[in-house]
Amino acid sequence: MRASLIQIAVNEDESVVSRRVRAVDLVREQSGSADLVVLPELWTTGAFAYEAFGTEAEPLEGPTYEAMAKAASEAGVWLHAGSIPERDPDGPLYNTSLLFSPSGDLAAAYRKIHRFGFDKGEAVLMGAGRELVTVRLPQTTLGVATCYDLRFPELFRGLVGAGAETLVVPAGWPERRRSHWTLLAQARAVENQAFVLACGTAGTHAGVPQAGHSIVVDPWGEVLAQAGPGEEVLSVEFDPAQVAKIREQFPALKDRVLGLEPPRR
Numbered sequence: 001m002r003a004s005l006i007q008i009a010v011n012e013d014e015s016v017v018s019r020r021v022r023a024v025d026l027v028r029e030q031s032g033s034a035d036l037v038v039l040p041e042l043w044t045t046g047a048f049a050y051e052a053f054g055t056e057a058e059p060l061e062g063p064t065y066e067a068m069a070k071a072a073s074e075a076g077v078w079l080h081a082g083s084i085p086e087r088d089p090d091g092p093l094y095n096t097s098l099l100f101s102p103s104g105d106l107a108a109a110y111r112k113i114h115r116f117g118f119d120k121g122e123a124v125l126m127g128a129g130r131e132l133v134t135v136r137l138p139q140t141t142l143g144v145a146t147c148y149d150l151r152f153p154e155l156f157r158g159l160v161g162a163g164a165e166t167l168v169v170p171a172g173w174p175e176r177r178r179s180h181w182t183l184l185a186q187a188r189a190v191e192n193q194a195f196v197l198a199c200g201t202a203g204t205h206a207g208v209p210q211a212g213h214s215i216v217v218d219p220w221g222e223v224l225a226q227a228g229p230g231e232e233v234l235s236v237e238f239d240p241a242q243v244a245k246i247r248e249q250f251p252a253l254k255d256r257v258l259g260l261e262p263p264r265r
């Protein structure tokens with residue numbers, strides 16, 4: 001299976017419209033060389049450009065949906081189109097990922113469960129999703145999560161319990177915590193015996209330099225490929241059958257113990 005992670009640069013001197021056009025071109029360029037294409041979190045606005053969340057929010061089937069559905073079908077690829085600030089007509093904003101099939105149909109939408117910022121930013125501006133999302137592709141079952149979700153192993157356990165073999169994590173991870181990014185991507189791969197495809201942004205927005213360094217990790221925890229800091233398409237070929245082999249040869253997932261007793265005192 002071939003995957004291309006589009007580590008697009010999000011700088012505030014470029015308009016959302018221009019970046020969307022560039023993203024469409026980059027997806028189209030993967031035609032014939034990728035089965036799955038991945039874009040990062042909130043690449044229209046930037047994950048830290050909090051003021052833009054409200055002004056650039058779109059309905060689910062808004063301009064980014066339209067552009068990405070078309071790009072997926074033109075390129076003939078499965079497309080994880082990263083996430084958008086979604087304006088729910090009956091509720092708050094959500095950080096919502098969109099996944100399209102090669103025919104351009106929406107295969108799934110995932111509303112980010114863990115919002116970043118503690119008492120400010122995304123944590124107060126957006127609502128929290130509640131549902132785990134997996135998507136069956138011909139080659140593998142994807143489990144999706146977004147950026148800060150990477151810090152919450154129980155979410156990934158839930159995805160694995162629902163059949164996920166390849167964990168896809170679009171992000172807008174800052175340079176300041178790049179070491180956590182690489183470490184956590186490897187940890188989620190090892191503990192869940194799954195591939196991890198983690199796609200970040202490059203550039204600087206809202207004064208926050210982005211880490212880049214998108215990464216693909218195999219189910220043994222080995223880094224198959226890692227991008228540099230700038231805009232880049234990280235292409236990788238991997239064998240999804242490795243998941244079943246490793247889970248059989250080293251069946252640690254079968255030894256999970258759920259529902260432990262709390263300490264007595």
Ligand SMILES: NC(=O)CCC(=O)C(=O)O
Nearest residue numbers: 047116147148172174177
């Ligand atoms: N957009 C995010 O979720 C940022 C997460 C982050 O900076 C961190 O977990 O560290």
